[in-house]
Amino acid sequence: MESNSFKDKVVLISGGMGDIGQAVALEFGKMGAKIGISDIRDPTTAAAKLSLMDNLGVAYRYDQVDVSNADEVEGWIQDVEGQWGHVDIAIVNAATVTLKDVQEITAKEWEREIQVNLNGSFFMANAACRSFVKKKVAGNIVFLGSWAAHAPHTNIPAYSVSKAALRMLCKTMALSYAEKGIRVNEIAPGYVNAGLSKEVWDKDPYSASQARDRVPVGKLIEADEVAKQVLWLCDPSNRHTTGSTLLMDGGLSLLRTK
Numbered sequence: 366m367e368s369n370s371f372k373d374k375v376v377l378i379s380g381g382m383g384d385i386g387q388a389v390a391l392e393f394g395k396m397g398a399k400i401g402i403s404d405i406r407d408p409t410t411a412a413a414k415l416s417l418m419d420n421l422g423v424a425y426r427y428d429q430v431d432v433s434n435a436d437e438v439e440g441w442i443q444d445v446e447g448q449w450g451h452v453d454i455a456i457v458n459a460a461t462v463t464l465k466d467v468q469e470i471t472a473k474e475w476e477r478e479i480q481v482n483l484n485g486s487f488f489m490a491n492a493a494c495r496s497f498v499k500k501k502v503a504g505n506i507v508f509l510g511s512w513a514a515h516a517p518h519t520n521i522p523a524y525s526v527s528k529a530a531l532r533m534l535c536k537t538m539a540l541s542y543a544e545k546g547i548r549v550n551e552i553a554p555g556y557v558n559a560g561l562s563k564e565v566w567d568k569d570p571y572s573a574s575q576a577r578d579r580v581p582v583g584k585l586i587e588a589d590e591v592a593k594q595v596l597w598l599c600d601p602s603n604r605h606t607t608g609s610t611l612l613m614d615g616g617l618s619l620l621r622t623k
């Protein structure tokens with residue numbers, strides 16, 4: 366990867382207050398990119414986390430955006446274009462998870478999860494692609510997918526369904542925008558020792574050790590390891606990679622799920 370590939374590139378990250386979003390923002394920031402971070406969290410909650418970016422001297426802006434609202438997403442991208450001229454990269458990262466099987470999950474919970482994880486991802490990725498086309502930018506989209514897309518996960522049904530659909534959205538958009546030089550890819554981590562998984566494991570440390578034991582390579586993934594692979598997917602040297610899924614699950618998907 367070229368060390369100056371991302372200097373002055375404008376990168377959007379949704380769900381950027383989350384652990385993986387933060388790690389991605391920091392990696393791009395270290396490379397000299399300008400970062401448009403958004404999250405559903407209000408700016409006062411976000412301020413403490415964003416001080417890390419200040420300490421590193423990263424150029425960034427923070428916007429409170431609910432990705433499930435297409436107008437808010439559109440407005441965010443227009444504001445970033447207004448400040449920095451155009452957008453080069455969009456990391457579609459915001460997501461939520463409900464730990465209930467299909468017999469327990471309510472219609473409202475199901476709808477919300479699909480609205481955020483799938484529809485919200487579409488709103489952001491498509492608005493970013495339209496911006497790339499308008500500004501004649503050979504841009505990059507990376508979706509934060511999951512290994513949970515590959516087989517039924519009965520404890521997180523809406524999540525795994527949303528991530529499976531996201532995979533097809535990635536391929537569909539990759540094909541639609543390929544002739545414009547736009548690349549669309551997905552990264553599919555397994556158990557990351559951060560964010561959505563860590564929240565569950567912190568409540569039940571035994572489940573964390575069980576998770577680690579289940580991973581064939583015997584290790585949980587750290588957020589900065591995911592971030593580095595996200596940058597790799599966006600690197601210009603990867604110009605032939607589009608519509609692909611970069612699976613980084615330590616072999617989890619090779620196992621049978623119950």
Ligand SMILES: NC(=O)c1ccc[n+]([C@@H]2O[C@H](COP(=O)([O-])OP(=O)(O)OC[C@H]3O[C@@H](n4cnc5c(N)ncnc54)[C@H](O)[C@@H]3O)[C@@H](O)[C@H]2O)c1
Pocket residue numbers: 379380381382383384385386403404405406430431432433457458459460461481485509510511512553554555556557558559560561562563
């Ligand atoms: N942690 C893992 O083990 C793991 C594994 C595979 C994939 N992923 C994926 O990585 C991505 C980041 O997850 P994470 O683990 O960092 O979780 P996280 O909870 O730390 O981050 C998710 C962020 O999304 C934000 N968000 C939620 N709903 C939103 C909405 N409607 N609009 C805008 N922002 C919203 C949250 O406020 C949060 O800051 C997700 O797409 C997740 O599915 C995580």
